[in-house]
Amino acid sequence: MGAEPIKFEIPDEYRVFLPFNRFPPEIRQQIWHESVSTPGMHFVKLESRGRHWRWISLNRLAQLITQQQNPEKDDDYDEIAHEVKNEVTPKRLWDTRLVPVSPNQKSDISSYHDLNKQMAALTTVCHESKAVADSLMAKQGALKLSNGKLVALGGSSDIVFLEYFPPELFESGCGYDIDPNCPSLDNIRRVAVRYCHQWQEKPLPTVCSLCGLVHDTTGGVIYPIHLYHFLARHLPNVEEFYFVDYFLLRKSAQSGASPGKLPTRKYKCGNRTFYEANDEHWNVKPQVTKMQTWLQDRFIRYAKASQLSRHKNPEKVRFGVLACEWDIVPPLSLKAQPMPPVPKGRNKRMLYEEQALRRNRRRVLRQKSRNAQLMKSSTFTANVPFVFGNPNNSVDFTFSLDWRQT
Structure with a gap:
């Protein structure tokens, strides 16, 4: 080539x-x-x-x-x-x-x-x-x-x-x-x-x-x-x-x-x-x-x-x-490419576990809202849950607001 x-x-x-x-x-x-x-x-x-x-x-x-129809061939023919x-x-x-x-x-x-x-x-x-x-x-x-x-x-x-x-x-x-x-x-x-x-x-x-x-x-x-x-x-x-x-x-x-x-x-x-x-x-x-x-x-x-x-x-x-x-392009490999596994179907057990997690999360949120304390009118402290998969994680922060400027 x-x-x-x-x-x-x-x-x-x-x-x-x-x-x-x-x-x-x-x-x-x-x-x-x-x-x-x-x-x-x-x-x-x-x-x-x-x-x-x-x-x-x-x-x-x-x-x-x-x-x-040709005659017999000789050397001079x-x-x-x-x-x-x-x-x-x-x-x-x-x-x-x-x-x-x-x-x-x-x-x-x-x-x-x-x-x-x-x-x-x-x-x-x-x-x-x-x-x-x-x-x-x-x-x-x-x-x-x-x-x-x-x-x-x-x-x-x-x-x-x-x-x-x-x-x-x-x-x-x-x-x-x-x-x-x-x-x-x-x-x-x-x-x-x-x-x-x-x-x-x-x-x-x-x-x-x-x-x-x-x-x-x-x-x-x-x-x-x-x-x-x-x-x-x-x-x-x-x-x-x-x-x-x-x-x-x-x-x-x-x-x-x-x-x-x-x-x-x-x-x-x-x-x-x-x-x-x-x-x-x-x-x-x-x-x-x-x-x-x-x-x-x-x-x-x-x-x-x-x-x-x-x-x-x-x-x-x-x-x-x-x-x-x-000029022929080489053919692609005939070997089958690996395929990702097919996800399994949603059975009754998976549905029950997801519903249980959602109920638990709502229960924790309701419990925190009941435990909230009253603050002065000029200062508020809030306990807002900060959740990344674990409902027990939270961050407390405080902010103040001047009602005369509102």
């Missing part, structure tokens, strides 16, 4: 920086820009408009099976060249839209909620900050949801965690044979998807139950062909791609991990922090590294050869793996 964050309080008199207005306009605008430049993670998905996913049509099934030679333009236009992964905002840990609050605050501070907020919103490349809510500013370093398939299709080795018709995908520059461990652990059927085709399962591994199809065809401006491995753990000091600082690339959202993983500080599994290498190679070759690809510089796309750590 990393070091605990340093917490400190800023006095009220230091919360306002008075010389700010004397700065040059360029410096002030740079400060406004930096106030909303914290990199974050946003969780969105492609949602079908008006109908549910339906993967393969019966009219295309026989044609696709014929197209993917190029799978990408054979795939590109036989591919056809998807004729199915499937209208989709970008929506949050979680329908409930309270369970959505995406950073764009804080981003929208910061932008709203900028519009109310002053005219200069409002102008900066308006320019950021109008900048080309801003990513927005279907309802118009801002997700990421143009040119920001935020990462979009994207779900573009239902889980059963994402775990398969099918190709991406639809057109999602979602223009917002063009504005995604940094994208992350979940690394699916089912690609190694899933049984290998002869024919895919989803599309009816025979996929490449070299070495007992299912390779997600749909992933490099989707990247090359529908994310033309992507610059970075990440697998998010939720099972990835940090190396301990005993395992030879360097005591140096972790890489500076990290993305905080909610109670999670995503770190860019490397072999020096994290236990990256060999199969994850192998899948990343396979995907990067297939993506570059396919994007250069396919006429369906829209990406112009596939060799410049950066590939990596993200690890996730949770």
Whole structure:
């Protein structure tokens, strides 16, 4: 686990920086820009408009099976060249839209909620900050949801965690044979998807139950062909791609991990922090590294050869793996706390004893009042009982009163 964050309080008199207005306009605008430049993670998905996913049509099934019948493979066989030679333009236009992964905002840990609050605050501070907020919103490349809510500013370093398939299709080795018709995908520059461990652990059927085709399962591994199809065809401006491995753990000091600082690339959202993983500080599994290498190679070759690809510089796309750590508060002790004893009920014996004490106290007071002596008219002496639990305790005191002054 990393070091605990340093917490400190800023006095009220230091919360306002008075010389700010004397700065040059360029410096002030740079400060406004930096106030909303914290990199974050946003969780969105492609949602079908008006109908549910339906993967393969019966009219295309026989044609696709014929197209993917490969000749005998030899050393010079190029799978990408054979795939590109036989591919056809998807004729199915499937209208989709970008929506949050979680329908409930309270369970959505995406950073764009804080981003929208910061932008709203900028519009109310002053005219200069409002102008900066308006320019950021109008900048080309801003990513927005279907309802118009801002997700990421143009040119920001935020990462979009994207779900573009239902889980059963994402775990398969099918190709991406639809057109999602979602223009917002063009504005995604940094994208992350979940690394699916089912690609190694899933049984290998002869024919895919989803599309009816025979996929490449070299070495007992299912390779997600749909992933490099989707990247090359529908994310033309992507610059970075990440697998998010939720099972990835940090190396301990005993395992030879360097005591140096972790890489500076990290993305905080909610109670999670995503770190860019490397072999020096994290236990990256060999199969994850192998899948990343396979995907990067297939993506570059396919994007250069396919006429369906829209990406112009596939060799410049950066590939990596993200690890996730949770900031979870330790649970409270499950041991039951000792409870105070329950007071017993008031029975007849207790009532009788209390009544006897009250009768005895009244009797003592009456007896003292009978024994009081008469005093002169100008001087009075009183014997007033002073009782603290014992009726025999008393204090005698004397006071005088001048009747002429009354």
